Amino acid sequence: MLVVIPEVSHFLLMMALVLSFGQAVAVFAPTSGAVVRGQRVMATGLTAVLALSFLGLIWSFVTSDFSVRAVAENSHTAKPFLYKIAAAWGHHEGSLVLWVLILALFGWWVSRLRASDRFMQVTMGVQGALILAFVALIVFTSNPFLRLDPVPLQGASLNPLLQDPSLALHPPMLYVGYVGFSVVFALAVAALVTGRADADWARLVRPVSLVAWSFLTLGIGLGSYWAYYELGWGGWWFWDPVENASLLPWLSGTALIHSLIVLQKRGLFAAWAVFLGIISFCLSILGTFLVRSGVLTSVHAFAMDPLRGYAVLLIFLLFAGGAFALYAVRAHRLSTGVEAPEFTMTSREGMMTINTVVLAVLTLTVLVGTLYPLLLEGLTGQSISVGPPYYNQVFTPISALLLLMLPVGSVMAWRHVGERPKRLWVPAVVVMLCGVLLTLWLGVAHLWPIAGLVLGGWVVLCSVIDLWQRPVRTVGVWGMALAHIGVGLLAVAAVAETAFRDDITRPLAIGESLEIGPTQLTLRRVGEVDGENYVAMRGQVEATLRNGKQQTFWPERRYFPASAQTTTEAAIRTTPLGDLYVTIAEPKMRDGEAVWPVRVARHPMIPALYLGMLLMALGGGLAAYQTYRRRGA
Amino acid sequence: MSLWPKGRKARRRLTIIMVVGAALAVAVGLALSALRDTVVFFYGPSEIAEKATPGQTVRLGGLVAMGSVEELGPQAVRFVVTDQAQTVPVEYVGTLPDLFREGQGVVAEGQLTPEGLFKAKTILAKHDETYMPREVKKALEASGEWRGEGAETSVLPTTGKANHEDGS
Numbered sequence: 166m167l168v169v170i171p172e173v174s175h176f177l178l179m180m181a182l183v184l185s186f187g188q189a190v191a192v193f194a195p196t197s198g199a200v201v202r203g204q205r206v207m208a209t210g211l212t213a214v215l216a217l218s219f220l221g222l223i224w225s226f227v228t229s230d231f232s233v234r235a236v237a238e239n240s241h242t243a244k245p246f247l248y249k250i251a252a253a254w255g256h257h258e259g260s261l262v263l264w265v266l267i268l269a270l271f272g273w274w275v276s277r278l279r280a281s282d283r284f285m286q287v288t289m290g291v292q293g294a295l296i297l298a299f300v301a302l303i304v305f306t307s308n309p310f311l312r313l314d315p316v317p318l319q320g321a322s323l324n325p326l327l328q329d330p331s332l333a334l335h336p337p338m339l340y341v342g343y344v345g346f347s348v349v350f351a352l353a354v355a356a357l358v359t360g361r362a363d364a365d366w367a368r369l370v371r372p373v374s375l376v377a378w379s380f381l382t383l384g385i386g387l388g389s390y391w392a393y394y395e396l397g398w399g400g401w402w403f404w405d406p407v408e409n410a411s412l413l414p415w416l417s418g419t420a421l422i423h424s425l426i427v428l429q430k431r432g433l434f435a436a437w438a439v440f441l442g443i444i445s446f447c448l449s450i451l452g453t454f455l456v457r458s459g460v461l462t463s464v465h466a467f468a469m470d471p472l473r474g475y476a477v478l479l480i481f482l483l484f485a486g487g488a489f490a491l492y493a494v495r496a497h498r499l500s501t502g503v504e505a506p507e508f509t510m511t512s513r514e515g516m517m518t519i520n521t522v523v524l525a526v527l528t529l530t531v532l533v534g535t536l537y538p539l540l541l542e543g544l545t546g547q548s549i550s551v552g553p554p555y556y557n558q559v560f561t562p563i564s565a566l567l568l569l570m571l572p573v574g575s576v577m578a579w580r581h582v583g584e585r586p587k588r589l590w591v592p593a594v595v596v597m598l599c600g601v602l603l604t605l606w607l608g609v610a611h612l613w614p615i616a617g618l619v620l621g622g623w624v625v626l627c628s629v630i631d632l633w634q635r636p637v638r639t640v641g642v643w644g645m646a647l648a649h650i651g652v653g654l655l656a657v658a659a660v661a662e663t664a665f666r667d668d669i670t671r672p673l674a675i676g677e678s679l680e681i682g683p684t685q686l687t688l689r690r691v692g693e694v695d696g697e698n699y700v701a702m703r704g705q706v707e708a709t710l711r712n713g714k715q716q717t718f719w720p721e722r723r724y725f726p727a728s729a730q731t732t733t734e735a736a737i738r739t740t741p742l743g744d745l746y747v748t749i750a751e752p753k754m755r756d757g758e759a760v761w762p763v764r765v766a767r768h769p770m771i772p773a774l775y776l777g778m779l780l781m782a783l784g785g786g787l788a789a790y791q792t793y794r795r796r797g798a
Numbered sequence: 799m800s801l802w803p804k805g806r807k808a809r810r811r812l813t814i815i816m817v818v819g820a821a822l823a824v825a826v827g828l829a830l831s832a833l834r835d836t837v838v839f840f841y842g843p844s845e846i847a848e849k850a851t852p853g854q855t856v857r858l859g860g861l862v863a864m865g866s867v868e869e870l871g872p873q874a875v876r877f878v879v880t881d882q883a884q885t886v887p888v889e890y891v892g893t894l895p896d897l898f899r900e901g902q903g904v905v906a907e908g909q910l911t912p913e914g915l916f917k918a919k920t921i922l923a924k925h926d927e928t929y930m931p932r933e934v935k936k937a938l939e940a941s942g943e944w945r946g947e948g949a950e951t952s953v954l955p956t957t958g959k960a961n962h963e964d965g966s
Binding site: 507508510518519522523526527529530533534537547548549550551552554555558559562563670671672730731732733748750753762764 | 806813817825826828829830832835837869873
């Protein structure tokens with residue numbers, strides 16, 4: 166019986182196609198409670214059907230059923246159990262199944278909201294149409310349940326670089342983020358159709374956009390962490406086009422969650438919030454297209470069939486085009502339920518609105534940098550790449566402006582500055598003083614990075630003080646404060662890491678040493694160790710730290726016979742102030758003696774960097790909880 | 799001023815449009831000027847000699863010629879990048895990425911010396927060893943040597959190499 170699981174799973178996908186079609190076309194039926202109830206049933210059915218289908222896929226991977234092509238191409242019997250499961254979404258077809266499953270889960274969640282029949286009908290209809298589009302993409306271009314004949318005896322295994330716990334979790338997290346914005350998109354379209362985007366609408370949208378944003382933060386963070394320790398390029402962000410693809414919806418999503426607050430509290434700028442909701446999901450699909458079509462040259466690029474890329478592009482054009490056409494016709498008629506509320510720029514809502522505009526501008530500059538090479542190549546045939554220098558020139562000053570404004574906005578009152586802003590000059594003086602001390606210590610040559618550190622410190626300090634001074638500290642207040650502290654920490658760490666990291670590479674024979682800063686490292690031994698599905702060359706590097714303490718590093722090079730690939734495993738020692746990072750390369754001969762190139766790098770503030778991202782995600786989660794609880798009240 | 803609208807709502811709308819317009823204009827100006835200064839051009843071995851000025855940072859993409867990788871020291875390496883029509887000698891100091899192989903696609907970022915030697919600062923790594931960088935594919939297509947995805951990429955050591963041997 167179990168033999169037919171792939172066929173059953175494939176059939177379940179077909180059922181999903183029918184159900185989502187029904188849920189989508191129901192939008193054209195005359196509105197009634199019965200239609201909405203029908204859509205709810207279909208949304209629940211879709212979730213069940215897609216969950217079972219996904220379980221079927223996981224089953225094929227866990228049992229290493231190599232008659233299924235996706236399994237044969239991406240799995241191997243000798244792979245650790247966890248990675249057999251993770252391989253189910255470690256490739257194009259399977260990751261799409263996970264994508265639609267998450268889409269259906271969010272669709273199920275949205276189907277349980279309470280709102281007017283017309284509103285629910287449109288929302289679920291849009292969600293159904295999205296599921297329909299992506300299930301059709303799977304069924305017609307990327308069927309994961311295709312059989313192979315003859316059945317291979319062994320699979321080709323998952324790329325060993327991807328056999329890593331943080332990368333096993335990276336795609337699901339990222340998808341929850343991307344797909345979470347689909348709900349925002351559906352709710353935004355429903356707002357346009359019904360003509361209402363009021364405080365109640367903002368209350369519906371806020372929890373899900375916060376959840377999506379938090380997971381996106383986690384997904385980006387995990388990807389960055391993986392690139393940092395597994396790829397071993399000595400950095401955490403490379404302005405790689407695919408990294409940018411995930412940053413784009415994150416930036417517009419950040420603008421979205423702030424504009425929703427302004428809409429909910431003050432009934433202002435409904436059209437702007439709706440626009441940000443639509444664009445965030447469009448950027449999510451655009452990101453998916455860029456990653457999967459192979460139009461980008463990137464470390465992430467998969468060798469991929471361009472047909473699928475164009476199918477995703479078609480989906481993008483259909484939904485983005487449709488939504489923006491609707492927006493153009495209906496946006497000016499959106500009612501917020503508040504008649505011409507007062508508005509001054511020197512208020513909290515004023516600062517938050519400026520913040521959303523600046524974030525949108527930031528999104529635009531990243532979009533320009535990401536798409537410009539494609540555009541130029543399409544027009545002139547000349548290949549170019551836009552790298553870190555561009556983003557340093559453009560992204561850095563604009564985000565510095567954001568950091569400068571953040572605390573100012575937080576201390577302002579709603580509506581008006583009734584009193585003088587709270588005492589911001591105390592933290593301002595403190596961080597300036599720190600800046601002066603740092604300049605004296607490190608020298609004027611480092612003025613720019615020090616300015617960055619001061620700005621980050623300014624955000625952290627002001628957020629802590631603000632939290633301290635609050636008379637009532639609700640979950641939501643904690644969420645906001647933690648997220649803002651996270652932003653500041655991230656800024657401080659990013660500046661410190663970029664400006665002050667250093668590294669040294671030297672070929673070492675056994676017993677030889679190298680020095681980095683106050684630390685001396687000696688290569689003691691190189692041996693061989695066996696892993697579950699690899700053999701590794703492992704170096705033993707003894708470090709003598711400043712305080713005379715000894716520490717041993719075990720950097721490895723792992724060879725995976727199944728895919729004939731080698732990976733570098735860095736040995737990392739983490740302290741609160743930074744990481745010491747050791748890698749070893751293939752031996753070479755020098756005067757008849759074997760030497761191993763050992764690379765040692767110091768990465769300051771790396772823990773603060775990832776702590777900052779974690780705090781942002783946690784803060785977003787707390788705020789989501791608060792807004793969700795408050796929804797009914 | 800009669801141009802300044804009377805109604806509160808209209809006035810706010812105008813203010814906002816002006817603020818957003820100014821922000822967008824500044825951003826686009828900043829982005830375009832930064833693009834002009836920071837864009838890195840990509841060339842195949844056949845184009846690089848005529849199109850890249852020595853000292854300018856560019857990317858070079860092609861295949862690593864078979865048998866061309868030689869170590870100049872424990873850290874420095876020299877190899878030849880080819881599109882089957884032309885070749886460019888490349889020198890690189892540092893650790894090569896795990897997926898660097900003879901006969902496979904490579905993208906190097908660096909500068910061309912007046913003698914025609916490419917001094918690479920970075921060799922770009924990639925995820926997947928079967929993946930051919932799109933630009934490399936393009937360079938091969940441009941020289942008429944692209945044999946399609948999955949075709950055997952046997953890269954013979956080519957004669958052009960000898961011309962550059964004295965480049966160091």
